[in-house]
Amino acid sequence: MIRDNIDQVGRNISRACEKAGRSPDQVTLIAVSKTKPVSLLMEAYHAGCREFGENKVQELLDKYELMPKDIKWHMIGHLQRNKVKYIVDKVVLIHSVDSLKLAEEISREALKKQVEVSILIEVNIAGETTKYGVKPQETEALIREIAALPGICIQGLMTIAPYVDEAEENRQYFAQLKQLAVDINNKNIDNVNMSILSMGMTGDYMIAVEEGATCIRVGTGIFGERQYQVK
């Protein structure tokens, strides 16, 4: 089941890349495993997945302990400053940095643990009031401030596009994020590169790949619908 889903996503990535004249090896598939049990993550692992994304610190830590050690873990959800210390040395990339304060905390913990932490800046590209992320027009200024911090390397941008019925509607936002990354890259800011563009989820990842995504975050399309417990 999960293996079939992963194969399907792989074929879709290939098709989108072909359309855009890109190579599929420029696109990393992150299996978003939030709310799913380790048994299902192991199925994905056996089907070849080595990159997993979680949005809650405790859940990431629990799964980190239980899963094989060659997995690359991605923190994709909103991160509270008091939880930074638990994950800086366990994740390959924090996708969701949108404030100087959070970046300062990551920097402090990175120095303590003697690691360099790769981060993305989360941009609220569509200006939705319900979403985290920095405004597009404030992104460069924030990047310049964060770039000066030790122990942190800014690797690119991330966005969560609006929830839409037609994936095509999000093409404009993916194109805008790509353009923003190109513009910032052209400024040649020290300690900043714009090599990673994390955009596209189950409903719209093919459009995101066509527009230049290098990282797509797919949950439902691999593991099926999520069941959230009513508390």
Ligand SMILES: *Cc1c(COP(=O)(O)O)cnc(C)c1O
């Ligand atoms: C849950 C989540 C995803 C995956 O969403 P699907 O629609 O299930 O693919 C991607 N990115 C972030 C930040 C998420 O929280």
